[in-house]
Every structure is written in C-alpha cells, then in structure tokens.
Amino acid sequence: MPTLGVDLAAADTRTAMATVEWLPGRAVVRDLVLDVSDARIVGAGEHVDKMGLDCPLGWPEPFVALVQAHRASHVTVADGEGAQWRRRLAYRLTDEVVREETEIIPLSVSADRIAHAAFRCARLLAMLAAAGHDVDRGGGGMVVEVYPAAALYRWGLAHRGYKGRGQQVQHADLLTALHDAAPWLDLGAFEGLCRRSHDAFDSVIAALNARAAAIGKAVRPSDEQRPIARVEGWIALPTGPLRDLIDRADG
Template sequence: MRTLGVDLAAATRKTAAAVIEWDNGSARLAHLALDIGDEEIVRLFGATDMTGIDCPVGWPDAFLPFLAGHLAFEPHPVLDFDGIEGRRLLAYRDTDRFVTARTGLIPLSVSADRLAHPAMRCAVIQAKISRGHGPQARDGSGRLAEVYPAASLKSWGLLARGYKGRGGAETERLAELLDGLKQAAPWLDLAGHEDRLAGSDDMFDALIAALTARAVALGVTLRPDAAHAKAARTEGWIHLPTGGLDGLGGGLDGLGGDRP
C-alpha cells in the first residue's frame, strides 16, 4: 500500500507532501516535495491508499449558529455563547479538547487563529477530492484522515516540541528528532532525503503525516467513541496513534487507491 502525508499551509510554498510505499514489513519514502498546489494534492490522493492531512477538516459545530445569529441580527444564538466558556466552544472542536486531555498538547484554534487560513484551503481541497473521488468522511473512516504530527510524535515517545522554525536551536532539534525517528523505525528507508527532512519542518511533518496515515489504515489510532462520534462526523477527528512505530509494518488487506 501507499500512504500520503500532507503538511498543509495557506500558501503552496509552505505546503509539503510525502508518499511512503509499504511492502513486507518495510517502508520506503517514495516521494517528498515542497511547494505543492491543490491539484497535485488531489492527484496524489488518487494515487495512494490513505491520506493523512495536517490541517483541520472542519469547524466547531457551535460556530455556524453563532455566525448565523450575528448575520441575522438575532441576539439569542449569539448570547448562547456569552462568556469565556462559550467562546471556547466557538474556538475549539470536540477533537481538540480530546487531544489536549490525552496528550497535554493544545491544537491551534481553527476559528480563532491563523490556522483558519489553511483550513479554508483544506475545505476547497476536500471539495476537489469529492468531485474526483467521492466525498471523504471527516472522521477519518474513508481515505482521508486529519492528523496532528506533534501528537503522533508524542504518542510514539519522540520529541514533540521546539523543532519548528528557522533558528539554530530549532534546526538542531529537528536534526535530533530525525535521528530519533530513524532509530525508532530502522525499517523506514528515507531514500537519501535525510538532509531535506532535517532542513524543513514542513517536509518532516509531511513524513509524520504519512506514517500516521498508515496507523489510521491499520486501525491503530484512537477512533471517536459514542460520545464523540456525532461531532467527529461534522467537525473532524484528529487520529492519535495507539501503538508504537514498530507496529506499522504489518499487512493490510482490501485497501486500494484510484491510481491514475
């Protein structure tokens, strides 16, 4: 099988993609690229079996009635979210709160932070995928799953903070993190891309997204239970790996992509 990881940014120049090919307990980084446009993401989606995208695939359910009430000059839907607790419901999704409770990490708000810009692009990409390959469930039960590389890394016992950015300390931490990943996953052939991965947190996150996509495909991530299922279908669901990296090399039957 082949898994795609996308580190999605608002601008194409900061968007990265990684494709991993899996075969008989080994894996190879078959494709790694930066400066990726929408159509290339859609093409790669069609050529792979499971995609992990590092970007929210939806907004908080509370956000729409709040905006609709504001636009219609209707006070009650707006006043339902008065106070700090109400604003938290507007800013964070059910899955964001779940991830924080499980990992201690706080995802950026899709409605109240700069993450809203890539999320708008992600919505357009989802529509383009739907047009060409059919709609993909936002809870990750199809061929597209929302992932959070920092949370995946923490779930696998690897450094989850301090590697993003262009500073000397961040670059050093990213190089150390890549070394830790290679030690934890000796079966992963990076195909000579080590220097590129150590020099770009965008491409590194795309690699982690592709590894997490494999975990989703194998069923070794936390899925929404009954308490979270309804919100996951509309807001999206961040998939957290439940097993170690060494468990990703197992087989999988009955999964195939629409290869061009």
C-alpha cells in the first residue's frame, strides 16, 4: 500500500500532499499536489497504509491544564519554578525526546505560530476519525505525526536553511542530495515541483517518514510514554538510514 505525506499549513494555501507507492526495491511518487483541502486529504487517506502529518497532533498536557485553571482563576506556580514551568507548558513529551535525540528543538504548538496549523489539524483528525480511520495520536493507527527536519537529520541530509527568505541551502540542492542518498526514489513528473516548492519537498519527506513508521523503522513511545503520546501526539523519528525503507519487498 502507498504512504501519504502532508505538509499541513493553517489553510489550503501552502498545504502540500504527496503519495508514494512502494514497490520491490524502489518507490514511486504517484501524486504531488499543492493547495490541498481537508476533504481531499481525507479522501486520499482511503487509499494509503499510513499518513504522515507534518503538524503537531496535540498540545502539552500542562498547557491544557493551565487553560482550564486560568478559566477558573486558579493558576498557581511554586517559587523558583517559573522557567521549568513555562517549558512544560511550551513543549510536549515528544518534543523533548526529539530534542534529546537530534538537538533540534521543534516549534512550540502552544507558544509559536505552528498553533494555527494545529487548530486545523485538530479538525482534520476529527474528520478522519468520522470517516472510519483509526486516529491514534501516538502513531498506532493510520495517522502518524512526522517532522521533516528531524527526519532529514536522521538521514544525513541538510535539515536547516532551506525555507524562507534567508535560505542558506537551496531546497533544489537538497533534492539532489536526496537523489544521491535514495536513488531508488522515482519522482517522475513531479521532480520540477519538488525543486520549486519546499512545501512539496516536505510532503515527500513526510511520505517517506510515514513509510518508516509503517514498517517499524521509527521511534515509538514506550509503555510509560504511550498514554501521554496518545493525547499530545508523538513524532515518528526515523531510527535508521533511508535504505531501510526498501529493505522489505512489497508485492
């Protein structure tokens, strides 16, 4: 079965979606589109084994508790705990795991602009569940949270500086590096779009990361971590090189 990668923005504009088919010894990008609606994402989910969403799937539990306590005017903080208290509000358990594993600090879903995409993601997850999909924010179902920058780091590729006005690394060059690292990946007619759009490129990386999760080549929450991961979300950080994605033959 194919995997789906979604680089989710706050609105349809700048949202990209890639479908990758896995064949013996190779993978083929079958579809790659920009400006994607929620309905189109839900529809595409009907035809894939795993969907990688590049967006936080939930908020830190202490942050949710803060909002509830603030509503009732019952917020208290012990003396000397201010900095640690704020950190627990800003970062999820999975964010801290990624930081420890890669030294990359994910954007805070409660204190950064990524929250706008997360608002949309919450609705999208509800739509996917209503359509009959197994939505487990810990990654045990059809949907899994991915983080392209961390995946690129794990795969030995440039993971910073290829987005925005101050680009230090052209994502076209990064795509060339991806070709060299994964010659089995066939972009076909979509190579030009990947070179022009870092949103499109990230959606392909999300689909590759979804494959890692689907075949057990990504970090999973431990038994102790799983209850929190199912609420806050869990980033499926790849555990090995890109070649691991095609070690298993598919018919």
